[in-house]
Amino acid sequence: MIKNKDEATLEDVLQPGKNMVAAGYCMYGSFCELVLSTGNGVHGFTLDPSLGEFIMTHPDIKIPKKGKIYSVNEGNARNWDGPTAKYVEKCKYPKDGSSPKSLRYVGSMVADVHRTLLYGGIFLYPADKKSPNGKLRVLYEVFPMSFLMEQAGGQAFTGKQRALDLVPTNIHERSPIFLGSYDDVEEIKALYAAEGAKA
Known part of the structure; x- marks a missing residue:
């Protein structure tokens, strides 16, 4: 407003x-x-x-509480931080005996988030060594998709905080983003919290 x-x-x-x-x-x-x-x-x-x-x-789209799909550009894997690398490793090689998650990545945020919204899972666009502030724009990529995800019962997290709590300082500001099913985002939040506790 x-x-x-x-x-x-x-x-x-x-x-x-x-x-x-x-x-x-x-x-x-x-x-x-x-x-x-x-x-x-x-x-x-x-x-x-x-x-x-x-x-x-x-009508009234509700994202599943947990999903079987993760969506990330693995071409950037060597530049990821520890929590992102651990999370993707866990998706591929779960240690609890559960089935691995399936990787689905179109490279179009809208298409990837749309699939995540309908079927559950998580969309990750983390910060990395090349883009320490993330790549997606807060005002017109991170905020709208985070708003939709929360309205559907999911979560959106920047690696530091709830995405919708960010206060941008310029129009083209960028941020990392992890959004999707509630339980899947909880897992990545726990990995960031554990890394913060070590520091």
Whole structure:
């Protein structure tokens, strides 16, 4: 929300994500889908070309509490920090006898987060040695997807804090992000907490 209804300022934009009133994305290919939240759940709409209108096809999307998929660019693995490397290792080679998670990575944040939202799991775009502040932009990538994920019952974490608690200082600010199923994000949070306790 802007303070002065007559003129928006930079201060109006640089607010924490928890102040957002709506978020969404549109994805198109063989069909066109709009996913939207105005702060009361997440709903998906599919374009019906014969009507020229979007029809609600996915009411009240709820992400599974735990998923079987992880989504990360493993091409950056040698530059990851300890918690990210440990988490991905655990996804591939679980020590508790459970099945490994499946890697699915399209390289399009919208497509990867959409799949995560519907089927569960976790999307990771960590900071690394090349991009110590992360690569994804807070205001127009991290915040909208984090808002949607929380509205669907998941979590979003930066490696330090809840993503929607970030207070950006510039329009193109970047951040690491881990978002997805509640239990999966809890696991990466625990790894960061353990690393912080060692320091």
